[in-house]
Amino acid sequence: xxxLHAAASYMAYFPPQGQGSTSSDDPPAANPTSGFDLSDFIFxxxxxxxxxxxAQLGTGAITPQPATESAYAGQSSGRSVPASxxxxxxxxxxxxxxxxxxxxxxxxxxxxxxxxxxxxxxxYGKKSVKNSPNPRNYYRCSTEGCSVKKRVxxxxxxxxxVITTYEGVxxxxxxxxxxYTTQDxxxxxxxxAGCQIPPGSS
DNA sequence: CGGATTTGACCTGCGC
DNA sequence: GCGCAGGTCAAATCCG
Numbered sequence: 644x645x646x647l648h649a650a651a652s653y654m655a656y657f658p659p660q661g662q663g664s665t666s667s668d669d670p671p672a673a674n675p676t677s678g679f680d681l682s683d684f685i686f687x688x689x690x691x692x693x694x695x696x697x698a699q700l701g702t703g704a705i706t707p708q709p710a711t712e713s714a715y716a717g718q719s720s721g722r723s724v725p726a727s728x729x730x731x732x733x734x735x736x737x738x739x740x741x742x743x744x745x746x747x748x749x750x751x752x753x754x755x756x757x758x759x760x761x762x763x764x765x766x767y768g769k770k771s772v773k774n775s776p777n778p779r780n781y782y783r784c785s786t787e788g789c790s791v792k793k794r795v796x797x798x799x800x801x802x803x804x805v806i807t808t809y810e811g812v813x814x815x816x817x818x819x820x821x822x823y824t825t826q827d828x829x830x831x832x833x834x835x836a837g838c839q840i841p842p843g844s845s
Numbered sequence: 846c847g848g849a850t851t852t853g854a855c856c857t858g859c860g861c
Numbered sequence: 862g863c864g865c866a867g868g869t870c871a872a873a874t875c876c877g
Contacts, residue, residue, distance in 0.1 A: 765848090765849065765850085766849075766850055766851080767850090767868095767869070767870075767871095768851095768852090768868070768869060768870080769850095769851075769852070770866090770867065770868070770869095772866080772867075773865090773866065773867090779867085779868095781868070781869075785848090785849085792868095794868095
């Protein structure tokens, strides 16, 4: 499993605009001030090289991959990574065959499963999964025209942790989050960080 | 009353 | 081909 320790609030890398439009959009704006303890892990596709520190993310050293199955690559059954099962073990091949859907998973310490990340989510399903005693909840972004999905479940090993997997990219800004963007002069890449607006301020 | 949630049924894909 | 597991749908229900 490719796990990444993240010690800081979320920051996402965005490629320069005008290219890679399918792979850049709103990050899951996890916010350490919104009542949960963003802790620690971001899971990437096994095919990608995990950075050794969260700071590497900020330098653009790592791009969130169109994950094959990020969060549970290590513990899910084989059927969760079908692309590599029938043809080749090459992650590159899997990337070609699967739809290019951004998928990023977080593991965070939280009392509650519903984390206010600034977006509005509508629950559309709940399913118990074989590898975990805890049910998995399925959410969709309730914004019209936005098809981003999110899966939330408690860590089977440590129920105090919640694993959130975002799938897809928002085609809109969060109604409750201000985004700060900077562009790296050397690479031309954009970095976006989310910061939630305190209630009542505007 | 409208929107969100719940929950069982259904669909799909993969392994055996 | 069959069974299993994950994901989604949709009707019923709940709640503000």
